[in-house]
Amino acid sequence: MSKLEIQNISVDYTEKNKSFTALKNVSFDVEEGEFVSVIGSSGCGKSTLLSILEGINTPTEGAVLIDGKPIHGTGPDRGVVFQNYSLFPWMTARKNVAFGVKQIRKDLSKTERLKIADEFLEKVGLEEFKNKYPSQLSGGMQQRVAIARALAMDTEILLMDEPFGAIDAKNRAILQELLLQLWEGDGTQEKKTVLFVTHDIDEAILLSDRIVMMTSHPGTVRKEIPVPFARPRNRSELVETKAYGEFRNELLSLFYGDIADRIGGSEVVL
Amino acid sequence: MTLKQRYLRVTNLLFLILLGVQFLPDKVRQDPETGYVIGLAVGVEVLVLIFSAVIKKSQSQNLFLDIVGFIYVLLIAWTLATAKGNLLREVLFPAPGRVLRQLIEDREKIVVNIRSSLGIIIKGYLLAAIIAIPAGLFIGWKNRLGNAATYIAKFCSAIPPIVYIPYGIALLPTFQSVSVFVIFLAAFWPILAGTMSGVINVDRKVIDSAKVLNVSGGTMLFSVILPASLPQIFVGCNQGLTVAFVLLTSAEMIGARAGLGYYVKNYSDFGDYTRTIVGILLIGIVVVGITFLFNKLQQYLLRWKR
Numbered sequence: 001m002s003k004l005e006i007q008n009i010s011v012d013y014t015e016k017n018k019s020f021t022a023l024k025n026v027s028f029d030v031e032e033g034e035f036v037s038v039i040g041s042s043g044c045g046k047s048t049l050l051s052i053l054e055g056i057n058t059p060t061e062g063a064v065l066i067d068g069k070p071i072h073g074t075g076p077d078r079g080v081v082f083q084n085y086s087l088f089p090w091m092t093a094r095k096n097v098a099f100g101v102k103q104i105r106k107d108l109s110k111t112e113r114l115k116i117a118d119e120f121l122e123k124v125g126l127e128e129f130k131n132k133y134p135s136q137l138s139g140g141m142q143q144r145v146a147i148a149r150a151l152a153m154d155t156e157i158l159l160m161d162e163p164f165g166a167i168d169a170k171n172r173a174i175l176q177e178l179l180l181q182l183w184e185g186d187g188t189q190e191k192k193t194v195l196f197v198t199h200d201i202d203e204a205i206l207l208s209d210r211i212v213m214m215t216s217h218p219g220t221v222r223k224e225i226p227v228p229f230a231r232p233r234n235r236s237e238l239v240e241t242k243a244y245g246e247f248r249n250e251l252l253s254l255f256y257g258d259i260a261d262r263i264g265g266s267e268v269v270l
Numbered sequence: 271m272t273l274k275q276r277y278l279r280v281t282n283l284l285f286l287i288l289l290g291v292q293f294l295p296d297k298v299r300q301d302p303e304t305g306y307v308i309g310l311a312v313g314v315e316v317l318v319l320i321f322s323a324v325i326k327k328s329q330s331q332n333l334f335l336d337i338v339g340f341i342y343v344l345l346i347a348w349t350l351a352t353a354k355g356n357l358l359r360e361v362l363f364p365a366p367g368r369v370l371r372q373l374i375e376d377r378e379k380i381v382v383n384i385r386s387s388l389g390i391i392i393k394g395y396l397l398a399a400i401i402a403i404p405a406g407l408f409i410g411w412k413n414r415l416g417n418a419a420t421y422i423a424k425f426c427s428a429i430p431p432i433v434y435i436p437y438g439i440a441l442l443p444t445f446q447s448v449s450v451f452v453i454f455l456a457a458f459w460p461i462l463a464g465t466m467s468g469v470i471n472v473d474r475k476v477i478d479s480a481k482v483l484n485v486s487g488g489t490m491l492f493s494v495i496l497p498a499s500l501p502q503i504f505v506g507c508n509q510g511l512t513v514a515f516v517l518l519t520s521a522e523m524i525g526a527r528a529g530l531g532y533y534v535k536n537y538s539d540f541g542d543y544t545r546t547i548v549g550i551l552l553i554g555i556v557v558v559g560i561t562f563l564f565n566k567l568q569q570y571l572l573r574w575k576r
Binding site for chain 1: 481575576
């Protein structure tokens with residue numbers, strides 16, 4: 001039995017008497033401790049899929065199973081990092097993290113929660129900024145706080161919806177390495193099960209064990225591709241290798257092949 | 271800041287002009303009590319000098335000096351128009367010194383009246399806030415109720431609350447309770463409307479991120495929706511406060527036996543315009559004071575906003 005099973009999910013929207021299908025028969029599994037990326041062009045329904053896993057949306061058909069049990073709404077077994085605005089602007093970084101911990105661990109005292117918050121803010125390198133409000137932090141720092149909160153909540157599953165999508169290239173690279181390092185840990189604890197949505201192919205290759213590629217109109221799974229690179233991964237070393245280039249090209253041709261199929265041409269040069 | 275920047279200011283020049291004007295010959299029959307104006311001016315100027323020496327930020331120093339400058343200009347014009355020029359009717363427009371003397375002589379009576387006014391406004395306003403904010407949160411959160419309630423709140427807040435005064439007088443035992451009731455009605459609708467619009471306009475993303483944290487219903491309402499809509503709630507509270515002030519003095523002028531509105535109405539009925547002006551000035555000072563404190567509270571509670 002897989003940790004997370006996505007079974008035949010379809011989502012239909014009706015807007016002004018016109019219905020359209022955002023997702024159609026999407027099925028795949030994520031194993032315990034696996035890092036899976038969902039990749040696809042914008043509008044392929046990958047965010048819709050994630051919102052179903054989060055419990056904010058319900059599918060028209062199909063089900064999501066965690067440890068074999070179907071989910072109903074949000075749950076304490078899943079932690080979420082959104083692209084932006086996931087922090088509460090009226091709480092300091094520290095309070096934001098502690099607030100997340102409080103919702104899951106009601107048994108802890110306030111001091112214990114704040115201690116956990118401090119510990120995780122230190123892990124993401126923000127111990128000096130813990131008493132700042134989100135408006136006083138840069139976009140990258142805000143995402144660090146959001147990641148610290150999701151990790152501090154210590155949920156079994158992490159759902160990440162383009163968490164670095166709005167961050168400049170340099171900081172994105174730093175955050176990717178940080179996430180990788182935090183997820184891999186020191187090898188003693190069990191790894192978290194992660195489902196990571198992105199439209200960045202390099203990001204997906206660097207981070208994941210497996211990539212689920214989606215196509216749009218309607219959103220369906222085109223292919224599941226295991227990432228053949230050993231861990232721990234180092235970005236600068238990895239991108240130098242020939243194997244990386246070949247794998248990347250393979251993914252790209254799949255990615256754009258989708259577009260070629262749709263416009264009916266066989267020669268799409270990019 | 272150099273010494274020149276600190277002490278050589280237009281405000282200080284105005285102070286000297288104000289002093290000089292006081293020594294012009296009087297043209298009125300009643301004693302204009304020039305000594306009181308000189309006393310006030312010297313007192314304020316001492317404050318100015320202390321402030322100039324203590325305050326580091328040139329921005330807040332400028333603000334303070336500019337305000338004092340305006341007061342000096344007003345006092346100069348007032349002195350010239352009354353005591354020294356007799357341009358206005360003496361009975362209706364007493365000289366500033368006479369008003370100051372009256373203010374000091376009546377201080378005990380004034381404290382009683384201010385206390386009465388403050389008591390009414392605090393009771394009525396707090397009662398309105400305590401009921402309107404939770405009600406607005408709840409109604410705004412229940413979408414369907416919110417849509418209907420917005421129209422009703424608009425209707426009710428459009429009626430000038432002063433029209434309720436006759437009902438209040440007929441129904442309630444004391445005049446104080448009538449005033450509290452009217453203030454309550456005046457402040458209630460703007461605060462309710464502000465809270466509801468705050469709740470309705472809370473960013474979907476904020477609600478979603480609270481949902482995925484598995485917050486309970488109570489936590490959602492009071493730890494997420496309430497702070498998220500606080501900026502809008504304050505817009506409503508500010509409106510409510512303004513209406514409350516207007517209503518308070520109007521209500522007190524109709525039938526009260528205490529309060530600043532009563533003070534003004536009572537003495538103007540007797541033709542005592544010195545005391546009428548004292549009352550008018552006091553109303554202004556009290557309103558500015560409360561607004562100042564209220565703004566400080568708002569700044570503190572919304573310190574996370576940039």
